[in-house]
Amino acid sequence: MIISLLVFLPLLGFSLTAFYHFSCSSRKKEPTVAVGGFLATGAMVASFCVSIVAWFKLRSAGFGDASIEESLFSWMKVGGLQVDFGFRFDRLSAVFTLVITGVGSLIHLYSIGYMENDGSARYFAYLNLFCFMMLNLVLGSSLPQVFLGWEGVGLASYLLIGFWSQEMGNVAAAQKAFIMNRIGDLGLLFAMFLGFKFAGTLDLAQLSAFAFRPDVATIFGLLIFLACTGKSAQIPLFTWLPDAMAGPTPVSALIHAATMVTSGIYLLGRLNPVIAQSPVVMSVIGAIGAATALMAAITACFQTDIKKVLAYSTISQLGFMFVACGVGAAETGVFHVMTHAFFKALLFLGAGSVIHALSGTQDIFKMGGLRRVLPWTFWTFTVGWAAILGLPPFSGFFSKDGILHETLVASHGNPVLFGILAFSAFLTAFYMTRLYVLVFTGDSRVSEEAKKHIHESPLVMVIPLVVLSIASLVGGWFGAPVRFEETHAAPAHGVSEAVIMVVSVGLALAGAYIAYRKYSSNVRMELSKDPFRIDEFYLSFFGNGVKKASSMVGRFLEDGLFQKMLQASGVAVDLGGNLFKTVQTGSAQGYLLMMVLALIGLVCGLIFGVPGYGNF
Amino acid sequence: MEISDSLSFLLTLPLFAMVLSLFVPKGVQRVYSIFASLLFLGLTIYEASGILFASSSEVAGRLAVEHQLVWLPQLGARLALRLDSVSVWFVVLNALTAVIAFSTKGIWYRKNPKLFTAMGFFLIFGLNAAFLSLDLVVFYLAYESVFIPMIFMVGVWGEKQKATAVFRFFLMSFLGSILMLVSIFYLLSKQFKTGIGYSSYLPDLIPTAGGLQGTEALLVFFGFFLAFAIKVPLVPFHAWLKDVYTLAPFPATIWMSAILSKLGVFGMIRFVGPLFPGVMLSVQGVLLTLAAVSVVYAALLAYRSNDPKSLLAYSSISHLGFVMLGVFTLKQSGGASAILLSVGHALVSGILFFLLSKIAERKDGIDLTNPQGLASKYPILFTALFVAVLASVSLPGTLNFAGEFLVLLNAYPVSALCTAIAGMGAVLGAAYMLKFFQQMGFGAPSPESDSAVAKSEDLGGYELILVFVLLITVIFCGFQTAIFLKGN
């Protein structure tokens, strides 16, 4: 029951924190961050410890295909469908579980410091709920259970993005995230229907071992991928992620960088055998991933909000991971998920520390020279910066280099993908260095108001930063944690890994150098802009489209047709009533006369017969 | 099958409670009706427990209880009551809905409360008679008798323009049910001609209905179908609903959305399905399309509504579209899923309207269509509301998810297109339900709402326990779906 324990610990934390919150608010007491944070963080740390135990247990079983399976109860059983609620812990899940509980614990801890002023126990309850759902997602043994986690993390993300719900802007961002994810979720839902129709099961192990018809496999794969584009913010469903930065920064670090957005990679990795059956799906994934990586990297160069830069950077890095899945090297993608979780969480938390220090300022052109006042933040951020650039020996180097290499050598790889990714890597170096230089070096452009309160973050926030920077440094040294069965073709283009290594490091340094030259002195203010305007397009096309459709349907069909019909039926009854009302004179003698005449008529009919009927 | 007299308690007890309510002082009517309905709920569950918790459909079938009493020999009508794995859910829901509806507070407990309570219990009686009866004439009578309390409730305690609403409600429902009566009599006369005399007992009529051919069968089917389609309602037979739901007092709205609409679902499963399997199969495409269109059409209308009550009214149509989709798959598993979703919808819409009534009590004339920031003022009330909203958008883990998922799963092999259309309703559902919640819950509190809030307390006491238990039920059942499906 070890896996169930590690999944349900966060749920326990959620329940306790929620109970604490409500028991306080019903006694008109303000629930404190300290107590809520202690309960929630405790639950997460406990869960992390259990995950480590489970990891060793799995290792003693010998990795490979070994897994720990636990089935709790039968969830749904009808018409040939049998869905059990249970968990399966294998190497792929294990990597994700460790990242979720590990990084999760650190971010819980960090939040105690970050949220001390405007948080409440509610916040920690949501974080715990998120972790519970996320663990369901990566450990669930069947697709419906993955779906439970899939929508559950969407819910937690909704709650946390809109955490400061007094601002309707935050609420709108949260709603957008939820609904765009729901569109993607529809893909997963229909993939389940399709899978059940053809394979007759929704168990993940059985489903991924099933040999689908080629066309079915293609549709199935595309539906799954649609779901992934929603959750992992890929083209076309990526526009919610930049808006999601409306939430508290630790949330952005945990949900919108380290864990939830990588669940698309998890799903592709999990269903890899089915996905790999269809070359069409593979090339679509590769193409979309590369396009997203490039587009997001370009957009990131034009952002001025520190969190938005990181958000677009996340989208871009996720694109890298999808390319890895698309070329047939999902394990490298998962490797990048892990390293990215470390360094992106680190970067976000560093950004959070900066924002915290500057009392909420997020514009990088209003920062500068923070190296001296925030030494801890600066040094840890430097590690994160080096890792995302892919400088050796930082973790990002190994995984990013691995992906670039795979685009050339893997079974579905091709040089175009390599070119796009290499250019995106160059841009990544550019915009990250731009951010880094603008925030930490040069002269201070901080407003006088913010300067007064400027301070290094407390210990609870620094400890996670340090731990994460160590992880970002060493995280890549042990190679990809997962191997899938699909074996590689031999290097197709004869490019040696060393050459690629040199190219990728060279590009990173070049990008960094250009940015350094441009931004290290004579900083001119820039305004944030979105060169692609896809968000605006969606808003005008779909957002207003639905609104328009709804009001059209309402005006023409509902009010114009159905309600009119109903009124018309009323009018018809009225008319009929008026017609017969004329007979009702109210004169008793009139009625009597009618009675007599009718009687006479009847008697006559009785005697003489009625034409067509004969005598009665 | 076991012949038992205990079933008739399900009918006599509400009548007894109705009579008793006339002797209860006005001041304690609410307490009395809550207490009596809780007691009745307990007895109902006790009576039904064998079937409810049976381990498999076979066991449930063996446990089904039947009770017969000849009533109108000239028509062959008899009081044939049957509690089996279909009707049991509706009977339990009926008792449960009564508890929710009686727990509201408002003008109905101030102005003429005796009439309200009496009508409420009469409604329970009529619904139970309809759900239990296996005899078409008796079913028809029970089906019609349900109008009486509804018309009283909307007419006496409704809001402005209630007369129009009542009239429309009556007009459309009556149109449907009178055609059903014609169909029933047509079937009876057909049966008489075959020389076995009159019997309106459902199993006796099935061969007669099976003997109908072509247009004749279609017309007789249509009589039944229309009655139930209006009751549910399916688009395009829904036009009466919005006015009635919005103008009716809260308990009546709860009753209508939670249980009266299920009368239509139940009728389709219990009567139309067995009587006209052939016709259903031949027009299945049309039926599925109607259901799928209902889902999307009502969702679009809900998205457009600013008034929370009419938004929920349309959302009710949308969700019932899913239920009907399940029924129209014409599969055992689809029907079972539809019943499961019915239960989920009844619980959740009951809770939603109940909580809305609690907000309305507190709002004191504030416009609910603008951001109010009420969530921070009433954290408990709005947390409960949020959980109910989540269940309503069928988030996994709730009963509604299991229902919607299984319905769509069963509908997909039958018609992928209709499933896809209905699936879009799920996205729209999220959009309008979040809008519904955010409008009232989030945003900066306005000064008027502040002053109103100062006067009132958060949800607490009995009401909190009630809502909590119901929500836990929704989540618990969402995982323990075996109770509903029983290996169908």
Place this chain on the structure above:
Amino acid sequence: MMTLEPWMMLVVSMVIFGIGLFGLLIRKNLLVMLMCVELMLNGVNLSFVAFSKIHHSLDGHLAVLFVMTVAAAESAVGLGLVIALFRTLRTVDSDQIQILRD
């Protein structure tokens, strides 16, 4: 000498009934209308007696007794109603008493 044949009684009863009915239809005074009703009842009574004689049975006589009792009651109630109507509406003209219409 002419004997009293039953058919003669029937003719008389028909005439009386006809007069009553005619009066009920054309007279406007409620009191007169009540009297017309009495006439019709007596016409029926006469036919009862006639048929009783034709069939040599006493049933008809019995019915007549009943009718007479009921007629007495009816005229008592009817007169009461007329008085009540007169008190409220200040008229016994049937043309002006049309409140049933509304």
